[in-house]
Amino acid sequence: MPKxxxxxxxxxxxxxxxxxxxxxxxxxxTSAMHIAVVNYLANQRQGxxxxxxxxxxxxxxxKPWRQKGTGRARQGSTRAPQWYHGGVALGPKPRSYxxxxxxxxxxxxxxxxxxxxxxxxxxxxxxxLKLDAIKTxxxxxVLAALSAGRKTLIVLPEKDDVVYRSARxxxxxxxxxxxxxxxxxxxxxDTLIVLKDAVAKIEEVYA
Numbered sequence: 001m002p003k004x005x006x007x008x009x010x011x012x013x014x015x016x017x018x019x020x021x022x023x024x025x026x027x028x029x030t031s032a033m034h035i036a037v038v039n040y041l042a043n044q045r046q047g048x049x050x051x052x053x054x055x056x057x058x059x060x061x062x063k064p065w066r067q068k069g070t071g072r073a074r075q076g077s078t079r080a081p082q083w084y085h086g087g088v089a090l091g092p093k094p095r096s097y098x099x100x101x102x103x104x105x106x107x108x109x110x111x112x113x114x115x116x117x118x119x120x121x122x123x124x125x126x127x128x129l130k131l132d133a134i135k136t137x138x139x140x141x142v143l144a145a146l147s148a149g150r151k152t153l154i155v156l157p158e159k160d161d162v163v164y165r166s167a168r169x170x171x172x173x174x175x176x177x178x179x180x181x182x183x184x185x186x187x188x189x190d191t192l193i194v195l196k197d198a199v200a201k202i203e204e205v206y207a
Contacts, residue, residue, distance in 0.1 A: 001025075002118065006125045006196060011145030014127055017196065019118065020203045028112040028119070035101055036109035036183040042097045051091030054079050060086075111206060113186040123192045124148070125199060131162045139167045149190025155181060157197035178202055
């Protein structure tokens with residue numbers, strides 16, 4: 001089974017932790033990760049863009065000139081797409097971009113992303129992260145001690161408003177729970193910081 005060092009908030013190694021081979025040491029499946037990332041980004045789209053068709057633009061009720069005899073092209077309305085102030089032909093209308101992927105593919109993508117982070121030495125396990133008060137400065141100190149990258153994802157085992165509110169103002173730093181962890185956030189960060197208790201929960205969920 002793969003092992004990983006466990007650090008404290010001062011950046012000192014305090015122990016070692018055995019990781020589940022079936023979750024943190026599989027061969028990353030790039031196809032599954034790509035599908036999961038596309039699915040996540042598509043589901044974030046609002047799909048509220050809209051243009052007016054010729055039936056929705058005001059005006060244009062009268063035929064601009066008679067059908068024959070003028071020498072000009074026949075026209076039925078001044079709100080047809082080729083006219084100034086006319087409607088838009090084949091423009092976007094509100095729609096949903098959501099689609100669902102297979103549960104097995106989603107789980108494989110998550111395991112692949114976690115395994116890739118471990119293989120690239122971009123995952124750090126923290127023994128605990130407790131703050132007495134909301135202090136952004138304390139989180140900055142912890143990240144500096146751990147030599148975290150510019151974009152860091154902190155995975156908490158359970159909701160902690162003090163940690164969340166201390167980290168939310170730091171550019172590039174995001175906190176999440178095991179239950180809301182997703183493939184895109186894992187791959188999008190430079191450093192993945194997972195609390196020791198959160199590792200146990202991840203192994204319990206994806207075992």
